[in-house]
């Protein structure tokens with residue numbers, strides 16, 4: 001990694017199949033940055049995130065994410081890159097037949113955690129960070145939408161990621177709960193983990209002013225404004 005750089009894309013072209021979605025993308029995200037990603041439906045926000053988490057490959061240009069070269073990234077490297085990224089999506093994607101604790105520990109076991117004491121301590125550590133220690137034994141359906149999204153954020157924090165990528169994390173939440181979730185993500189960025197949030201919700205952007213990146217007409221504008 002170069003200095004504090006977590007994500008660096010230089011002159012990257014982003015394709016979905018043969019369709020060029022975004023061309024000549026330049027983007028940098030540094031340690032602890034809090035960045036909004038906006039753009040109309042179909043403008044390429046999810047495609048840009050997919051480049052960063054190794055779901056789409058880079059054919060032209062250069063990129064690094066969390067110290068990994070994205071160009072020619074070997075498929076066996078992708079799970080290791082993903083451990084350094086916390087991914088939070090709109091629909092909560094919790095396992096509905098397991099408790100909060102079991103949801104978290106399922107991920108830990110899948111990513112190589114073995115020591116029972118460390119697993120138990122980390123479970124409580126991430127739940128503390130999202131304010132849900134008391135819900136450790138609850139099933140997802142016993143939680144509100146905002147609480148479920150907090151569990152997803154806790155899950156994203158398990159492997160101490162360098163950045164959280166969030167795609168419409170408040171899409172299913174009411175305005176007050178959305179603000180609470182973004183407040184939590186903002187706090188996380190202040191403790192050093194970068195946060196990149198794709199959203200259509202300009203109200204929430206106004207409530208938490210920060211750097212804005214915009215996908216528009218096949219380009220990525222760094223340091224954009226909302227109307």
Ligand SMILES: Nc1ncnc2c1ncn2[C@@H]1O[C@H](COP(=O)(O)OP(=O)(O)OP(=O)(O)O)[C@@H](O)[C@H]1O
Nearest residue numbers: 016017019021039040041042043044045046047048
């Ligand atoms: N798997 C795919 N195969 C082919 N084309 C795709 C695929 N996924 C997305 N696209 C196309 O790529 C373009 C960008 O889509 P993308 O999902 O990145 O946009 P977005 O800005 O995230 O949209 P939204 O706000 O609706 O989520 C669109 O034209 C879309 O139709």
